Amino acid sequence: xxxxxxRYALLVLGLAAACGGDQKKPAGxxxxxxxxxxxxxxxxxxxxxxxxxxxxxxxxxxxVDGPGDDRxxxxxxxxxxxxxxxxxxxxxxxxPQGPWHINLDFPTKLALSAPEGVTLPKPELAKADAxxxxxxxxxxxxxxxxxxxxxxxxxxxxxxxxxxDEACSPVTQKVDFKVAVK
Numbered sequence: 414x415x416x417x418x419x420r421y422a423l424l425v426l427g428l429a430a431a432c433g434g435d436q437k438k439p440a441g442x443x444x445x446x447x448x449x450x451x452x453x454x455x456x457x458x459x460x461x462x463x464x465x466x467x468x469x470x471x472x473x474x475x476x477v478d479g480p481g482d483d484r485x486x487x488x489x490x491x492x493x494x495x496x497x498x499x500x501x502x503x504x505x506x507x508x509p510q511g512p513w514h515i516n517l518d519f520p521t522k523l524a525l526s527a528p529e530g531v532t533l534p535k536p537e538l539a540k541a542d543a544x545x546x547x548x549x550x551x552x553x554x555x556x557x558x559x560x561x562x563x564x565x566x567x568x569x570x571x572x573x574x575x576x577x578d579e580a581c582s583p584v585t586q587k588v589d590f591k592v593a594v595k
Contacts, residue, residue, distance in 0.1 A: 530561035
C-alpha cells in the first residue's frame with residue numbers, strides 16, 4: 414500500500430456511508446414519501462365561504478375566502494342598486510390561482526337558494542348557463558328579482574374543478590352572501 418491508500422480508503426468509506434448509510438427522505442414536490450400527498454388525493458371538506466371584511470366605498474366586489482385554499486379565489490359581485498320589483502344580476506366567479514386552471518370538461522354548476530322576498534328564475538345553473546367559462550375563470554350571472562326591501566342572504570353551492578400539470582381537483586364550495594335591496 415502507498416500513502417494514498419488510506420486517503421482512498423477513507424474516501425470510499427465516506428461515499429459508501431453517504432450512499433448506503435442512514436437515508437433521509439427526499440424533499441420537494443417530486444418526493445415520494447408517505448408525508449407527501451398529491452393534491453387530487455387530499456380533497457378538503459366543503460365549508461361555508463367567509464366573506465371578506467367590508468369593502469371600501471365604491472368597491473362592490475366581495476372577495477370570498479375559501480376553506481384555507483390557495484387553488485382559487487371566489488368573487489361575488491352584487492348589483493350596485495338592487496331595488497324592489499327590478500331584476501338584478503349577481504356575478505359569482507371562481508378564478509384559479511397560480512399554476513391552476515379551470516377544468517372545462519368538469520360538469521361545472523352553481524345552485525343558489527333564494528331568501529324570503531326574492532325570486533330566482535333559475536336557481537340551478539349548469540355549464541351551458543355560464544356567462545364565461547374558460548381556463549381562467551368559471552363565471553355565472555345570476556338573475557334575481559326582489560319583492561321586498563332589506564338585506565337578502567343567499568346561500569348555495571358552487572361545483573367546479575381546477576387542474577394543474579400533475580393533477581385535477583374537484584371543488585364543492587359553499588357560498589353565502591348578502592345583497593342590500595332598497
